Amino acid sequence: MPVTSAPSFDIERVLASIDTMAAQKPVAAQVVSAANSDDASARELSRILASDVALAGRVMKLANSAYFGMRGRVTSLQFAVTVVGFTTVRTMATVALTDLDDESRLPEDFWTVTTTLALTASTLATRFGERPADALCLGLLAQLGAALLHHDDPEGYGELVAAQPTAAGRRAAEVRRYGISAVRLTAVALETWGFPHSMVAPMQRMDDPASVEGGLLRVCFEAAARLTQPGYEPLPIGPLSCGRLRDEDLPPVLYQVRAEAEELRRAILGD
């Protein structure tokens, strides 16, 4: 299926648009920058968060979601920040900052895929030597680049996605059309904003089949495809994960992820 010819895609402009968004959401921007600092405290973060009622509400909702298992016990914002962790708070702020919470501006199934990525990453993190907390955020933000590309070129990107069922194929098509893959674009954005290397590296290494770090995200995208794309032809898990997982390891994870994804989506978006 032919893809419409690439518009004059200007990556610089795409990246700059994020800065514009940041200016419109100063509280979220402040949270991103405060959570980054070494002496970040839950008290300070919650103090800043409190000025953005919507964002604070989402953090509270997330802290009380099944994912963290606290069953409604989290009643203060500061405790919510403590429970979800600073990286997660920063991730939530980044979601708000980049309008990822506005589903009307996102590719179809964006949050279904995203929560699947996040929960799969969190569940499998330790198999890849990553922290589950970081991995959850990695998954939540992995599609940031895709959102930006979609936003900049809705029609073209939609066709591209439709034509490429596999994650690897889509990344190659993205590079052909935009000069950069969506995941790579995400990595650049996160690196620019000072997210920890442990979150950026798996994105940067995704295309290196020998990289274990990249393997986590490759498996996550495979899981998302299996759960969200009807008729998807599964790829063998062994090579994708550099041998960290076997084919039989994934189905139980998928089962669990599917059960939890919708609640996580509601918690993140504050629905």
Add this chain to the structure above:
Amino acid sequence: MTAAPGAPLEECVPADIVSSVFHSASVSDSMAILVAETAGGDPRLCWGNEGAVGLLGYALEDLRRLPVRQLFPTLRGGELTLLLRRARSARMSLPVRTASGALVESAVVASPSPSGRMWTLRVTPAEANASERALRATADAHERRFTTLTERSPVPTLLSEQGMRLSHVNDAFCGLVGLQAEQLLGTGWMACVHPDDLDELIERVADALEGDDAETRTRLVRDDGTVRTTVIRFAHVFTPGIGAGFVGTIEDVTERLAFEERLAHQATHDPLTGLPNRTRLADHVAARFVPGASGLACLFLDLDNFKVVNDSLGHAAGDELLTEVAARLRATVRPGDLVARFGGDEFVVICEDVTEPDAVALAERIVGDLARPVRLGGVDIRPHASVGVTVQTADHVAAEELVRDCDIAMYQAKAGGKARITVLDQQGRAEARDKLRLVADLRDAIDRRDIGFSYQPIFAVRGGRPVAVESLARWTHPQRGPVSPATFVALAEESGLIGGLGALVLDESCRQLAEWDRLLGAAAPARVNVNVSALQLDEQLPEAVAATLHRHALAPARLQVEITESALMKDPLLARRVLDELRALGAELAIDDFGTGYSSLAYLRHLPVDCLKVDRSFVAELADGHAEIATAVIALARSLDLCTVAEGVETDAQAAELDRLGVDFLQGFALARPMGGGDAGIFFADRLVAG
């Protein structure tokens, strides 16, 4: 967000400063600086300082015109523009390719010039961050050590990095719940927590996340459905950049609790029947007793003729009967009623919310059910019980009074002829309470040595002189006046006070004798006779006698122990043993009230006694001309080479007749009445003078 490029400062900085900064940058070998430009196509390098030349290994000439893309092989396609942004600086961690083709992991910061066509690139090899990497390596090593420690630890351990989410569980925890680590990580482990304990557990986790240490008892449900009771202790853990988590260590206390429970059960249950025991009964009643309320009832059962079963069919059959009775009781009472074994063949049933007729109806049902035959040792037995019934009234002010009244009712039932049901009435309760008060007063009197003593002289027939005294205890109740010895000795025997009373009698008698010795010298009585109750006749008696004699520095022969014939017949073997010991000690022994019991003469012959006391009833018969029994007893004693004492001599004629019959000693009103210690002393002193 990213720092905006600095405002152009060149305009305000003097040219010589600009050239000075440029010079120091160009010769710096600690910092690699490159300048790149786009000139119509791909960006190329146009300048590099000495540090860049050293780092990259290119000659400066070769550096110039080198495509930037060649330096950063991982930036494919259009990705170079991510680094060389036109409006703002960008920072990336990526490998830089040197002239030799080697890749150097570096942090690269690219700052655009205001024109947007030229960039200054600062390249910092990652090696420069050695201290950072060393810190990371140390942290990783710590984490690995911690992981190894917990992994090998036999203590089940949990590690959370966020909320209830576990990032790590050790093998010991997996073993405890019977699941794989993968099933437990994240919030998976919460499924193992007993649903009723989960809220409390989360509360404690919340405490730990907020910085406190916390501890809770939690039941964990294993994959096979069995439940382990554990104590989980939480400690706060803070990971910079991540947030708060906890380390949880688990102690499996299932066995310990089961053991404690077993001990508690043993402490409160009868091992034979499995029924609650007296302790449990007391707790049960106390927990339900509300003064002034009603509806709490107590049934006290005592099996009739249980001793017969035990003695004739053996203890095993007796135990079997008790077990069967327990089972029948349990089956007969209502759900929620308590059946307890009070002791021996006594059982108690406690019911709530019943009236007296209800309780009596239950008692009747129980008696009826118990009376069904039980086959024991090939014999059909129909167990019958006497049942006392009490329902709480306003008179009951304490829980134990209910059971006590019920016990009294049971005794009334038994006294009424066995296999009866008796409800304790007002009069019965009043009498029983009166007796209880008297027991309490007697206990006080014994404790305060408030028992009086009188001494009745005993005369030798030959010479007519007083040679000994019989010590007689007297109790004068402060309100009721004198209480007969028959009453208070029996009361002491029933209520467990006989030991204390006996010890007091022995001690006071010896003390008095020692005092007479001091005051009267040779005129003092040669001996004191002390009565010993059947219940005192045990292994401890010889020791107590010896200690008392020793305390008062008296020779053992100064004491004669009087024991009734019936006391000797209660447990003949034990009596024989005790008497032998007393005799070995040197004390004299007399059989009191001789002739009133049914002693076997053959048995009597083997007892180490010195003296027989002819009962006062036989002495009284002398006045009616019936001297047969007194004659026989005295003759018997003589043939056994025992001396005789005749009690209750009230007339001179009796004394003369007894003398004629050959009695050795006389005691009675005709000769001397019982008197206080002081009067008795004067009595003996006078007789010495008279003699």
